[in-house]
Amino acid sequence: MRGRLSSKSSGVLAGDSSGKGSWSSIWLLKPYFKRYLLRLAGGFAALVLVDLLQLFVPRIIRYAVNSLQEGHATPRLLLSCGLYICLIAVSIAGFRFIWRHLILGFSRLVETHLRNRMFSHLLALDKDFFQKTNAGEVMALATNDLAAVQLATGMGIVALIDAVFMGLAAFGFMCYIDPRLTFIAVAPMPLLALLTRTLSSRLHGRFKKVQEQFSVLTEFVRSTISSIRLVKAYNQEEHQSRRFAQMGETYVRNNVRVAVIYGALSPVSSFIANSSMLLVLIFGGRLTIYGTITAGDFVAFISYLFLMTWPMMALGWVTDLFQRGVTSLSRIESLMMARPSLCADENAPSVRIGRGEISARKLSFRYPGQTEPVINGLDLEIPAGTLLGIVGRTGAGKTTLCNLMARLFPVEEGRLFFDGYDVNSVSIDSVRSSIAYVPQDAMLFSDTIAFNIAFGAPEASMEKIEKVARAAAIHDEISAMPEGYETRIGEKGVKLSGGQRQRIAIARALLLDRPIIIIDDGLSGVDMETEHAIIRSISSYLEGRTCIIVSHRIAPVADAHRIVVMENGRIADQGTHSELIERNTFYSSIYRHQTLVPALGGTERGVICGEP
Ligand SMILES: Nc1ncnc2c1ncn2[C@@H]1O[C@H](COP(=O)(O)OP(=O)(O)OP(=O)(O)O)[C@@H](O)[C@H]1O
Ligand SMILES: [Mg+2]
Numbered sequence: 001m002r003g004r005l006s007s008k009s010s011g012v013l014a015g016d017s018s019g020k021g022s023w024s025s026i027w028l029l030k031p032y033f034k035r036y037l038l039r040l041a042g043g044f045a046a047l048v049l050v051d052l053l054q055l056f057v058p059r060i061i062r063y064a065v066n067s068l069q070e071g072h073a074t075p076r077l078l079l080s081c082g083l084y085i086c087l088i089a090v091s092i093a094g095f096r097f098i099w100r101h102l103i104l105g106f107s108r109l110v111e112t113h114l115r116n117r118m119f120s121h122l123l124a125l126d127k128d129f130f131q132k133t134n135a136g137e138v139m140a141l142a143t144n145d146l147a148a149v150q151l152a153t154g155m156g157i158v159a160l161i162d163a164v165f166m167g168l169a170a171f172g173f174m175c176y177i178d179p180r181l182t183f184i185a186v187a188p189m190p191l192l193a194l195l196t197r198t199l200s201s202r203l204h205g206r207f208k209k210v211q212e213q214f215s216v217l218t219e220f221v222r223s224t225i226s227s228i229r230l231v232k233a234y235n236q237e238e239h240q241s242r243r244f245a246q247m248g249e250t251y252v253r254n255n256v257r258v259a260v261i262y263g264a265l266s267p268v269s270s271f272i273a274n275s276s277m278l279l280v281l282i283f284g285g286r287l288t289i290y291g292t293i294t295a296g297d298f299v300a301f302i303s304y305l306f307l308m309t310w311p312m313m314a315l316g317w318v319t320d321l322f323q324r325g326v327t328s329l330s331r332i333e334s335l336m337m338a339r340p341s342l343c344a345d346e347n348a349p350s351v352r353i354g355r356g357e358i359s360a361r362k363l364s365f366r367y368p369g370q371t372e373p374v375i376n377g378l379d380l381e382i383p384a385g386t387l388l389g390i391v392g393r394t395g396a397g398k399t400t401l402c403n404l405m406a407r408l409f410p411v412e413e414g415r416l417f418f419d420g421y422d423v424n425s426v427s428i429d430s431v432r433s434s435i436a437y438v439p440q441d442a443m444l445f446s447d448t449i450a451f452n453i454a455f456g457a458p459e460a461s462m463e464k465i466e467k468v469a470r471a472a473a474i475h476d477e478i479s480a481m482p483e484g485y486e487t488r489i490g491e492k493g494v495k496l497s498g499g500q501r502q503r504i505a506i507a508r509a510l511l512l513d514r515p516i517i518i519i520d521d522g523l524s525g526v527d528m529e530t531e532h533a534i535i536r537s538i539s540s541y542l543e544g545r546t547c548i549i550v551s552h553r554i555a556p557v558a559d560a561h562r563i564v565v566m567e568n569g570r571i572a573d574q575g576t577h578s579e580l581i582e583r584n585t586f587y588s589s590i591y592r593h594q595t596l597v598p599a600l601g602g603t604e605r606g607v608i609c610g611e612p
Contacts, residue, residue: 023326025333029153032110043102046095047158051166053088053095055173058303060084066296099158107154111146118142118335126340127408128368136215141335144211145328152325159314159321167311170304177297177304181287185280185305189312192272196265196316203261204324210254217247273309280305341368342410348427353419353434355384356515356546358405364413364569365404374400376569377414382546384419384515389557390550391587392566398550399440401566402520405548407431418516436512438522440550442505444496449478450485452504456512468510471541473526473533474503498525503534510541517542520550531555554591563587 033040064081067073118141174182224231224240231240280302288298359382365375374397382388390398403409404416407428416423423431436456444452453469454460465485469475477500481487489495496504502525509517523531535556551557558577565573565580565587573584580587 025326025329028114028329028333028336029110029149032106032113036106036109039102039106043099043106044161046099046102047161048165050092050095050099051162051169053092054166054307055169055304057085057088058173058300058307060088061303062294062296062300064296065299066294069295103158104154107150107157110153111150114149114332115142115146118146118332121336121338124340125338126342127403128341129338131368136219138335140215141332144208145331148324148328149332152321152328156318156321156325159318163311163314163318167308167315170308170311174301174304174308177301178284178287178293181280181284181293181301184283185276185301186308187279188272188275189308192269192309192312193316195268195272196313197319198316199261199265199268200317200320201323203258203265204320206254206257206261210251210258213247213251213254217244217251220244220247269309269313273305276305277302342407342428348425349430350427351419351421351430353421353430354515355419356434357384357417357419358382358516358546359417359420360401360414361417362414363401363404363411363416365400365409365411373413374569375404378570380564380571382548384546385544386562387542387547387549387560389560389563390548390566391552391554391557391563391590392572393586394552396566397569398566399520400569402437402439402518402548402550405518406435406437434515436509436514436517438502438505438509438517438519440520440522442498442501442522444489444501444504446488446490448483448486448488449481449504452489453485453507453511455508460511464511465507468507469504471510471534471537472503472507473530473537474500474507499527499530502526503530506534506538510538514545516546516548518548518550521552522549523556524552528555535559552590554587554594 060081064073064078067077122138171182171186174185220243224244231237284293284298284301287293288295293301358380360378360380363375363378363380364373366373376397378397378401390401392398400409404411407423411423418426418431418434421430445455450462450465453465462485466475469478469485478485478487502522506519506522509519523534526534531553532555539559549556549560554577557563560577562574563577563580564571565584567586573580573587575583581591582588
């Protein structure tokens with residue numbers, strides 16, 4: 001199982017295919033058991049002490065009852081027995097607090113460490129992983145699966161120790177009183193363990209459904225609220241309310257099914273425990289009448305029987321807890337063993353890419369599982385300090401090429417050089433830290449505007465942040481907001497327009513001050529006037545840097561030193577603006593549409609995608 005990744009379309013987090021998990025994944029927890037060994041030892045000692053003290057109480061009761069029966073009991077003796085029991089109760093409370101703090105605290109620490117490890121590992125994974133695994137699966141790992149591991153390493157361990165130690169000790173004390181009566185009394189107990197096991201695994205299944213339905217409900221509310229304008233525009237308020245009510249009904253039904261098991265567990269286990277009591281009353285009572293055991297023994301025996309009920313239930317519960325914990329741990333292991341397709345070679349040297357010269361030779365790339373290459377034997381030379389424009393029809397491979405250059409995708413066929421270094425022979429960070437990349441979708445964090453601009457350089461001064469915002473022609477709009485740069489933007493920046501988001505993304509890249517800047521269709525969301533303003537103001541930033549601008553419009557690339565026309569993952573043509581207008585049909589026709597059609601009163605939008 002270790003390290004195996006499922007190839008199922010459901011994602012890479014399927015864990016053990018049997019759905020039961022494998023104990024081999026326990027290696028993930030080994031470091032924590034080692035690190036917190038003392039804490040655990042203290043917790044176990046406190047737990048065993050609680051068990052021992054509990055086992056001592058029936059001995060005191062036995063002594064008191066025997067004294068009464070034999071006629072030498074005095075009020076003083078009974079009072080001291082009572083005081084001893086009180087003292088024991090206080091000690092039990094103290095030690096119980098200690099074990100809960102130490103053992104349950106340990107399980108919380110395991111949960112926290114595992115969560116942090118998972119998060120760091122997730123950040124190391126690439127697009128390939130996230131394409132196969134949806135966010136819901138990852139969230140389930142971070143919530144349900146971690147909770148199952150936490151329960152197994154906390155209450156699971158407690159239940160195991162109680163079941164074994166307390167169960168065996170109570171059994172021993174009972175045998176000491178009368179072995180035959182003990183075997184009669186515990187006869188129904190295995191049924192109790194079996195019943196708890198069956199009911200708790202059923203409970204687990206039903207509870208999972210409750211949680212799943214809850215996720216469906218919350219996701220429905222989230223998506224409805226974030227698309228509220230669409231809901232209103234299509235008059236779907238009532239329909240959405242009806243769907244929500246239906247989902248709510250399923251949620252209630254699932255909860256009722258859980259309640260049925262909870263409801264059954266307690267009376268059925270009391271019934272079994274009481275059957276044992278009945279047997280003890282019948283057979284133990286007779287033994288007491290005939291004087292085989294004393295009345296004190298009889299009362300103590302009943303107390304031990306009570307003490308045995310919980311360990312027997314724990315025995316059934318513990319197997320289910322561990323099974324669930326191990327299944328979840330296997331799924332977490334699958335995540336931890338997932339490797340990015342673009343693996344950093346630890347021995348690859350870090351180099352400084354200062355000039356920004358890029359060269360691609362016979363570069364090819366195909367997405368996982370696809371036969372046709374998206375980049376197909378592409379050759380491209382970009383001398384340092386060049387402003388290169390890339391145009392091409394939608395789907396031509398422009399974004400893929402940018403991602404290859406930004407080292408977000410692996411270079412497996414052909415070669416790619418930065419300042420003469422083959423990207424595969426230097427560390428990934430060397431290349432990434434030489435590039436300021438503005439991806440096609442301007443992703444923003446739900447934080448302040450200042451935070452978003454300074455994301456790549458958190459220590460940047462406000463002055464610098466404002467300077468790049470001016471260059472990206474967004475400063476005035478930010479200043480007009482009530483809290484200026486401290487304005488928080490909602491999830492994915494929903495309070496901003498597409499063009500505003502793009503300009504913030506450009507400002508973020510400009511702040512990085514890197515030798516290479518790649519802007520993938522970063523001006524598509526702004527009007528022509530703003531586009532010109534941005535081109536004018538960022539041109540001073542671009543001087544001396546290698547700059548690659550992908551665009552569906554001609555204006556941002558018209559002044560480029562060279563413009564490349566991409567077609568089916570290859571370079572179909574390249575030259576200056578005037579050269580391409582002269583000889584390239586695709587280029588000249590989109591130029592005509594973008595300049596002449598608007599001038600004649602046609603819509604500019606129709607040609608934005610480069611579809612002449
Ligand atoms: N993650 C992916 N998995 C599989 N195929 C993909 C993936 N991303 C893109 N493609 C495919 O690769 C081809 C090139 O896509 P790419 O995004 O590079 O085009 P593009 O030139 O940037 O297009 P646009 O102008 O619309 O941005 C397209 O056919 C697209 O369907
Ligand atoms: Mg693209």
